[in-house]
Amino acid sequence: MGRRTAWWRAVCRVAVVTAVLCGSGAGAGVPSAVAAPAPTPYGFSPDATTVPGVASTADAARLEPGRAYRSSxxxxxxxxxxxxxxxTSTAYVSATAVPPADATVSAxxxxxxxxxxxDGGSCSFETETxxxxxxxxxxxxxxxxxxxxxxxRCAEAxxxxxxxxxxxxPAVGDVAWDLELAAFAEPPLEEAVPTGAPESGDPGSPAPLTGEAVRRDGGAGFASAVSLGQGVWRSDLQPGGxxxxxxxxxxxxxxxxxxxLAGxxxxxxxxxxxxxxxxHNPVRAPxxxxxxxxxxxxxSASLDPLPPVAYENRFGNGDRITGMxxxxxxxxxxxxxxQVAERFGDGPFALTLRVRVEGPARSGPAYDGRFRPQDVFASPGGVGELGGVPSGGGGGAGDDDALMSVLAVSGIGGGTVIVATLAVWTVAGRRRVL
Known part of the structure; x- marks a missing residue:
């Protein structure tokens, strides 16, 4: 990925160090016994447009790729x-159903x-329980x-x-569930690639990370999801949250x-x-x-090994492969x-997440167009769907946005973050002048 990637990884390390330093004085050591507010069932996107869900195709509301919607x-x-x-594009639509917190549901x-x-022919479907x-x-x-x-089928505009x-x-007295919809569009490639399945083989489970945990409380929905990098992270959960x-x-x-989950x-x-x-992947597919x-x-519970991100994974078998x-x-x-509250009280209960991101980052394929929306597909280097670093290695406005996002999403305020931001910003500016 060249000089640009090395610069970005240095910036990320500064951001992580900043988060650790600030976190030690901003709740990293707060015990789980501290009372927390009642959990929010779901945090809908603040930009979501409310649309009706209708019982026939005649009056169906239009969903536009790159946007989020709220319905029922x-x-x-x-x-x-x-x-x-x-x-030419591949379109994805995610639906997140949100039952009332006290809803009775079965497996x-x-x-x-x-x-x-x-014509009513199926392009694809997915069921989650x-x-x-x-x-x-x-x-x-x-x-x-x-x-x-x-x-x-499903090949034409x-x-x-x-x-x-x-x-x-449905249970007795069941009511409608809230619904968030998000539509995504993936452009075609500039050049076709072989459609063979990716190489098989068990990648094996990496050893979980060790070390001191840094406090990082999660968001209430996909739109407000809190950014994490590789590391050990600590939060508290309430039953039902x-x-x-x-x-x-x-x-x-x-x-x-x-x-x-702590004892x-x-x-x-x-x-x-x-x-x-x-x-879930960038289009929210589980x-x-x-x-x-x-x-x-x-x-403790661990995810099964996932393959490295690759375009050809879509030609494999199983969600764990095709979704990467x-x-x-x-x-x-x-x-x-x-149900944890019924047996062990209202909590909160201490959660530790051990997150590992490994493997050599590389350039992605060359797309003939841009994803919609672009932000969720942006790679750590800020170029994401474009398939790698421009040959000149220079920066642009997108780099500035990505840099500020990484520092902002650390979620820890204070003068140290401001100082670190200014310092990194200055280094970035000098690099562009060279």
């Missing part, structure tokens, strides 16, 4: 939305999202219109429809994470699926999850079951 998912009625797509309850062509924990939480599924030389529905058996983090993962790199005293009964850790049962003693198809913001989502 009825108990027993499918809802429709419209996409107007070109004949088989959940949602399904699908993309259909104008609450699983063994049976705890109400935000639940996300993603469907897409993918251009493929092997399929004629035109009108497509997004269908969102609930699965499972869900927190969101985003981790920049470049082309050629792979992500691994472990969640640990809170022995209990006589076990909470099944007490804590769930899941990972790739893998891990859960743990809890009896009051400390427990582009560099950008990957999301770690952690949920603590509401």
């Amino acid at each position: 998912l009825p108990v027993s009625t499918d809802v429709y939305y419209r996409l107007d797509l070109d004949g 088989s309850d959940g949602l399904r999202v699908s993309v259909q062509d104008a 609450f699983g063994g924990g049976s705890s109400a939480r935000p639940l996300t599924a993603v469907a897409m219109r993918e251009r493929s030389a092997d399929r004629t 035109g009108t497509y429809y997004v269908v969102v529905e609930r699965v499972g058996t 869900t927190v969101f983090y985003r981790v920049p993962v470049d082309w050629g790199e792979r992500l691994h994470a472990t969640a640990e 809170s005293g022995e209990g006589s009964r076990v909470v099944v699926g007490a804590l769930e850790l899941s990972v 790739l893998d999850d891990a859960s743990l049962n809890y009896n009051g003693s400390q427990r 198809r582009f560099g950008g913001s990957y999301y770690l989502v952690v949920h603590l079951s509401a």
